[in-house]
Amino acid sequence: MKKKRLxxxxxxxxxxxxxxxxxxxxxxxxxxxKILRGEHLVFFCESEDIKAVALSLAQRYKVSLTIRHxxxxxxxxxxxxxxxxxxIRPENFKxxxxxxxxxxxxxxxxxHQNWLQNSRHDIYSKVTTCTLGKTSLMxxxxxxxxxxxxxxxxxxxxxxxxxxxMDFRRWRLKPGAINHRxxxxxxxxxxxxxxxxxxxxxxxVWHKLHGIYQSLLKTYISTHCxxxxxxxxxxxxxxxxxxxxxxxxxxxxxxxxxxxxxxxWKLRLTSFISRALN
Amino acid sequence: xxxxxxxxxxxxxxEGNLKRSPEHxxxxxxxxxxxxxxxxxxxxxxxxxxxxxxxxxxEKYEINFLPQKLNFEDHPDYERAKTLAQRACDFRMDVxxxxxxxxxxxxxxxxxxxxxxxxxxxxxxxxKQLVCTIGKYSLIKxxxxxxxxxxxxxxxxxxxxxxHKRKNFxxxxxxxxxxxxxxxxxxxxxxxxxxxVQGSVLFGNRRAWTSFAELYDEIFEEYVRSGCIYPxxxxxxxxxxxxxxxxxxxxxxxxxxxxxxxxVGKLLSPFRKNLLIAMDQY
Numbered sequence: 166m167k168k169k170r171l172x173x174x175x176x177x178x179x180x181x182x183x184x185x186x187x188x189x190x191x192x193x194x195x196x197x198x199k200i201l202r203g204e205h206l207v208f209f210c211e212s213e214d215i216k217a218v219a220l221s222l223a224q225r226y227k228v229s230l231t232i233r234h235x236x237x238x239x240x241x242x243x244x245x246x247x248x249x250x251x252x253i254r255p256e257n258f259k260x261x262x263x264x265x266x267x268x269x270x271x272x273x274x275x276x277h278q279n280w281l282q283n284s285r286h287d288i289y290s291k292v293t294t295c296t297l298g299k300t301s302l303m304x305x306x307x308x309x310x311x312x313x314x315x316x317x318x319x320x321x322x323x324x325x326x327x328x329x330x331m332d333f334r335r336w337r338l339k340p341g342a343i344n345h346r347x348x349x350x351x352x353x354x355x356x357x358x359x360x361x362x363x364x365x366x367x368x369x370v371w372h373k374l375h376g377i378y379q380s381l382l383k384t385y386i387s388t389h390c391x392x393x394x395x396x397x398x399x400x401x402x403x404x405x406x407x408x409x410x411x412x413x414x415x416x417x418x419x420x421x422x423x424x425x426x427x428x429x430w431k432l433r434l435t436s437f438i439s440r441a442l443n
Numbered sequence: 444x445x446x447x448x449x450x451x452x453x454x455x456x457x458e459g460n461l462k463r464s465p466e467h468x469x470x471x472x473x474x475x476x477x478x479x480x481x482x483x484x485x486x487x488x489x490x491x492x493x494x495x496x497x498x499x500x501x502e503k504y505e506i507n508f509l510p511q512k513l514n515f516e517d518h519p520d521y522e523r524a525k526t527l528a529q530r531a532c533d534f535r536m537d538v539x540x541x542x543x544x545x546x547x548x549x550x551x552x553x554x555x556x557x558x559x560x561x562x563x564x565x566x567x568x569x570x571k572q573l574v575c576t577i578g579k580y581s582l583i584k585x586x587x588x589x590x591x592x593x594x595x596x597x598x599x600x601x602x603x604x605x606x607h608k609r610k611n612f613x614x615x616x617x618x619x620x621x622x623x624x625x626x627x628x629x630x631x632x633x634x635x636x637x638x639x640v641q642g643s644v645l646f647g648n649r650r651a652w653t654s655f656a657e658l659y660d661e662i663f664e665e666y667v668r669s670g671c672i673y674p675x676x677x678x679x680x681x682x683x684x685x686x687x688x689x690x691x692x693x694x695x696x697x698x699x700x701x702x703x704x705x706x707v708g709k710l711l712s713p714f715r716k717n718l719l720i721a722m723d724q725y
Contacts, residue, residue, distance in 0.1 A: 260671045353632070422717065437704070441703075
């Protein structure tokens with residue numbers, strides 16, 4: 166009989182990461198393991214000290230852990246990520262990042278600017294590989310194992326609130342789709358499709374997403390796209406082609422919302438109410 | 444008493460303008476000049492044909508017509524415009540434009556890159572088009588150096604395309620309220636943020652224009668130096684000016700939040716989130 170669910174995570178501490186310190190991850194990792202109490206987890210990492218931390222946490226929280234040794238430079242997406250980075254230069258949008266700083270835009274390209282500016286090319290490539298490369302790892306793990314469901318979980322995912330409908334441990338997956346939470350970050354003012362921290366799906370969905378994702382990554386490189394690319398950017402682009410492949414678990418616009426929205430629109434009150442609500 | 448107000452405009456037909464045909468400009472020229480009836484207009488042009496067509500319309504509306512020949516190559520901002528045009532060729536956002544086609548209308552950089560610059564294929568014509576928009580402030584400076592009008596109104600020849608489409612569209616009826624550049628609002632966006640200023644009609648007194656020109660020039664230079672590849676026109680540069688010195692700008696089409704708006708807003712505030720979700724604005 167197939168086992169139900171396998172979680173997959175990773176942690177590479179990249180020296181010189183201008184956005185997150187080693188301590189940031191080490192502070193969040195215990196809570197992430199605690200959330201996964203009693204679950205099966207494959208954990209990709211490189212350094213011996215991270216392996217030791219993971220093993221100790223697994224023991225403490227009764228997580229059935231498999232460590233997978235993977236140097237970041239041997240990650241299947243590392244070479245492509247480095248190529249992609251050749252077009253993503255700190256000066257591209259710095260003036261806009263500075264101008265809109267503090268206005269709370271949550272715009273991906275601007276958000277990445279500080280990080281990009283304060284990182285060496287090779288360091289930024291490695292950090293990006295960590296986020297961008299999760300679908301390749303999921304694809305690999307789903308090919309090697311026989312679980313019904315595979316969940317990606319960021320090592321720092323414990324910073325998310327997981328109460329109520331957002332508790333992914335209790336999610337009943339919508340078949341045929343990557344089940345995810347909504348992202349607050351935006352691409353040219355439009356919300357990204359998915360938050361990349363927790364993503365769940367059946368093996369065939371991961372294989373399908375991986376194919377689309379890799380094709381998009383190659384197009385991104387061949388067209389010399391200058392926009393920073395991360396997992397969330399590629400999932401948003403994938404969702405534009407295949408919306409059926411994504412299912413958001415956040416509470417949605419209900420029938421009641423739709424009816425009220427229709428009434429407001431019919432009465433031509435949209436502009437008035439928007440202004441009233443400031 | 445000498446007239447206080449000078450309108451300033453320009454028309455250069457760029458061969459290879461992929462977005463606007465010459466007829467687009469001539470179609471809107473007459474109603475635009477109609478709004479300046481009886482006023483003074485300094486007009487920058489390149490070809491004799493344009494001069495003769497505009498002269499005829501100006502005569503029809505009894506405009507004190509002050510033509511001024513200006514070749515693209517002699518425009519003081521031509522070199523900087525060419526640099527920005529060249530740099531905009533790197534704005535290769537094809538994957539985003541394919542995924543979200545509406546960006547090519549809504550988002551300034553996409554609009555410029557895909558519709559005007561044609562993915563870098565139309566570089567030469569784009570450089571010329573760009574100097575027409577990005578270099579308006581230099582023409583205002585020339586007007587201030589040549590004439591001593593107190594109020595200066597920049598008006599695009601196609602400004603009448605907004606007639607009846609925006610509040611207070613008839614700029615000739617709006618008086619200058621303070622030492623600021625008076626402008627309409629824009630619907631286009633930069634990284635999803637609405638541009639602060641629309642460039643078709645801009646007006647202010649000499650003091651405001653002098654302060655504005657100094658700031659704009661500084662921002663323009665900074666933009667060129669920065670190596671930014673986001674395609675910029677006058678509007679993104681004015682947005683940067685606005686973010687730096689908002690007090691230098693005065694919006695003339697503002698729909699004010701009245702007492703009624705405020706009262707209704709207060710009543711609805713407990714339902715704010717649900718109402719925004721209902722209106723698909725959350």
